Amino acid sequence: MTWIDLLDLVQSVFDGVMFGTTYALIGIGFTLIFGVMHKINLSYAAASIGAAYLSLLVVQIAPTPLVYLSAALLGGVLGALVYLVCFRFLPLNQPLATLMSTVGMLLLLEEAIVHATAGMPQNYPSLFAGVVFDVGPFMVRGDLLFVFGLGCAAMVGLKLMLEKTRLGLATRAVAQQSVAARLCGMSVSTTNATTFIIAGFLGGTAGAMTGAAIGVLSPLLTLPMTIKGLVVTVIGGLGSIPGAIIAGLVVGGVENLFQFLRGVSERDIYVMLMLFAFLVFRPGGLFAAPGGRD
Amino acid sequence: MDFYLGLLQVIGVHSLLGLSAWCVLHTGQVSLAQGGFFAIGAYGAGMLTTMFGWPLGWALLVAALLAGAVAVAVGFPALRVKGLMLVVATTAFAEIVRLVFFNLSWKVKTPQGLIGPDGGLGFGGIRYFQANAWSSVQVLLLIWGLVALVMLLLWSLDRTRIGTLWRAVGEDEVAAQSAGINLTAAKVSAFGIGGAIAGLAGGLFSHNTTHIEHGNFTILLATFAIAYPILGGLKSLAGTLVAVVFIQGVLVEGLRFLGDWRSLLFGALILLVMLVRPGGVLGAPLRWPSFKRHAAASTTDLMISAERTRHA
Numbered sequence: 001m002t003w004i005d006l007l008d009l010v011q012s013v014f015d016g017v018m019f020g021t022t023y024a025l026i027g028i029g030f031t032l033i034f035g036v037m038h039k040i041n042l043s044y045a046a047a048s049i050g051a052a053y054l055s056l057l058v059v060q061i062a063p064t065p066l067v068y069l070s071a072a073l074l075g076g077v078l079g080a081l082v083y084l085v086c087f088r089f090l091p092l093n094q095p096l097a098t099l100m101s102t103v104g105m106l107l108l109l110e111e112a113i114v115h116a117t118a119g120m121p122q123n124y125p126s127l128f129a130g131v132v133f134d135v136g137p138f139m140v141r142g143d144l145l146f147v148f149g150l151g152c153a154a155m156v157g158l159k160l161m162l163e164k165t166r167l168g169l170a171t172r173a174v175a176q177q178s179v180a181a182r183l184c185g186m187s188v189s190t191t192n193a194t195t196f197i198i199a200g201f202l203g204g205t206a207g208a209m210t211g212a213a214i215g216v217l218s219p220l221l222t223l224p225m226t227i228k229g230l231v232v233t234v235i236g237g238l239g240s241i242p243g244a245i246i247a248g249l250v251v252g253g254v255e256n257l258f259q260f261l262r263g264v265s266e267r268d269i270y271v272m273l274m275l276f277a278f279l280v281f282r283p284g285g286l287f288a289a290p291g292g293r294d
Numbered sequence: 295m296d297f298y299l300g301l302l303q304v305i306g307v308h309s310l311l312g313l314s315a316w317c318v319l320h321t322g323q324v325s326l327a328q329g330g331f332f333a334i335g336a337y338g339a340g341m342l343t344t345m346f347g348w349p350l351g352w353a354l355l356v357a358a359l360l361a362g363a364v365a366v367a368v369g370f371p372a373l374r375v376k377g378l379m380l381v382v383a384t385t386a387f388a389e390i391v392r393l394v395f396f397n398l399s400w401k402v403k404t405p406q407g408l409i410g411p412d413g414g415l416g417f418g419g420i421r422y423f424q425a426n427a428w429s430s431v432q433v434l435l436l437i438w439g440l441v442a443l444v445m446l447l448l449w450s451l452d453r454t455r456i457g458t459l460w461r462a463v464g465e466d467e468v469a470a471q472s473a474g475i476n477l478t479a480a481k482v483s484a485f486g487i488g489g490a491i492a493g494l495a496g497g498l499f500s501h502n503t504t505h506i507e508h509g510n511f512t513i514l515l516a517t518f519a520i521a522y523p524i525l526g527g528l529k530s531l532a533g534t535l536v537a538v539v540f541i542q543g544v545l546v547e548g549l550r551f552l553g554d555w556r557s558l559l560f561g562a563l564i565l566l567v568m569l570v571r572p573g574g575v576l577g578a579p580l581r582w583p584s585f586k587r588h589a590a591a592s593t594t595d596l597m598i599s600a601e602r603t604r605h606a
Contacts, residue, residue: 034378039382040378068377071380085565085569086565089569090568090569090572091572093571094572095324095377097522097568097572097573098529098568099324099381099524100521100524100525100568101564101565101568101569102562103517103521103564104561104562104564104565104568105561105565106561107557107560107561107564108558108560108561108562108565109561109563111557111558111560111561112558115555115557115558118397151595203374223512223513223514227385227389227513227515228387230378230381230382230385231382231386233378233382234378234379234382234383238378238379263412264394265396265397265413266393266397267396268389268393269389269390269393269394271358271521272386272387272390272393273385273390275386276371276386276387276390279371279372279374279375279379279383279386280371280374281381283374283375
């Protein structure tokens with residue numbers, strides 16, 4: 001391996017880590033919902049991409065930052081919708097019921113996207129697309145840097161929300177012990193619903209970031225995003241937000257590393273093998289949630 | 295007529311796939327790996343008959359055993375985790391299998407020319423039925439004969455000690471373990487038998503369609519596999535069959551007149567079934583949908599559900 005190859009390798013890993021913020025956000029969404037409800041919402045990544053698609057409705061009349069903002073807000077709306085349809089009225093003691101209902105939602109969202117756009121990829125606006133910064137021998141793409149910054153901002157916002165507001169306190173209380181939270185007078189279903197909305201904000205942002213970084217939105221994104229989000233959630237440790245962030249960046253980096261070394265058709269094999277290694281040697285993930293009293 | 299024969303063949307293959315998921319779900323594990331075992335069976339049996347000239351019976355048997363062996367090998371590490379972690383682990387496994395076949399290019403010279411899997415282009419020319427002049431009815435009889443055999447096997451298995459162990463583990467792992475049941479053996483055996491059935495289904499699938507490619511074996515297929523028993527209800531084998539007929543016969547074929555809207559309706563109908571019959575179509579006696587009873591949920595219900603969520 002020559003010096004130039006090594007530079008290319010570091011460059012592609014670096015790009016991957018920056019794109020990894022989208023995986024991190026999707027992973028955080030899965031982890032948040034798992035934290036409060038102990039349920040998987042398999043339609044989450046599809047709803048995130050769907051929110052980005054919906055934000056295309058205002059792309060003609062609004063400047064690009066407003067498109068991203070509307071993607072986030074629409075993500076929240078979709079999150080509330082998913083909660084109402086897939087969780088609110090289902091018996092929560094049957095884990096398979098909500099699993100299937102979210103699968104139904106995933107299929108429905110994906111087909112709605114295909115139906116609305118006739119399956120054609122749609123261009124998505126990006127900011128700073130042509131800007132390139134030179135850092136020593138490396139270059140930093142402006143649009144990726146923006147995506148990275150937006151992802152970090154969303155994470156900081158989430159952290160502040162969880163730690164400084166009453167809503168965040170309620171979310172953490174329900175995640176820790178839902179029965180005790182209920183005994184203290186909190187409404188578990190309201191907290192669950194707001195958690196879905198907050199996760200939806202993050203998902204909408206992640207959908208917009210994906211569109212901005214790739215340049216197009218396609219219905220083919222939903223399944224890979226779902227799988228990558230789940231991988232990130234598990235590697236980071238279920239219910240752990242810092243874990244999801246680090247795992248997201250790691251998965252992004254590893255993905256690009258193997259894309260550079262082995263080509264695009266083989267890269268995901270290695271990501272999945274990494275996941276398997278984690279399951280065998282560290283099944284709790286990077287930061288498993290500390291075992292509670294029970 | 296040929297159309298209906300073809301439809302019945304598809305329903306038969308998918309019934310086997312659903313039954314394979316039923317085994318695993320019976321022990322309380324949600325596995326999305328069935329699509330991977332299905333792919334192993336499909337490629338394995340196809341390669342044995344076309345590239346090495348094996349007879350179909352032996353090829354199906356070896357493919358099923360191979361898929362079962364892989365399932366046992368994967369089961370040991372994968373079944374250490376459960377719930378969401380298992381869903382993700384099995385998803386990862388199915389994706390690895392799919393991507394391996396996506397990258398597999400291996401052709402051999404046969405009297406019919408170069409034949410074998412060709413990476414992204416897929417694996418075509420699995421024409422065993424055509425080469426041996428099987429009629430559609432004969433193929434259909436073979437498929438449904440195997441479905442009947444597998445159902446009989448599972449039905450009798452369910453009535454032996456093994457079935458009791460599986461159900462005990464599925465109902466409550468902690469209670470089963472404290473009764474001295476070996477959890478790993480129960481789960482891995484269910485996983486292995488399920489894998490073998492999926493492999494058998496895959497072998498039939500590849501010979502029936504004559505051309506397979508990695509896109510046949512995505513997570514969507516695995517989702518269908520677990521959707522059949524869940525929608526049908528885990529209590530009965532017949533439920534799985536009913537769900538396959540409902541989905542493949544009514545939803546996929548019967549609603550063709552709706553055109554594009556059909557696939558939209560598909561997800562919505564799964565949602566609807568889960569809202570109205572959360573335990574599956576045949577899973578529980580008929581009762582009011584839960585949103586009507588929601589207001590009446592008692593404190594005991596709450597405590598039980600809280601207890602369950604903690605263990606989930």
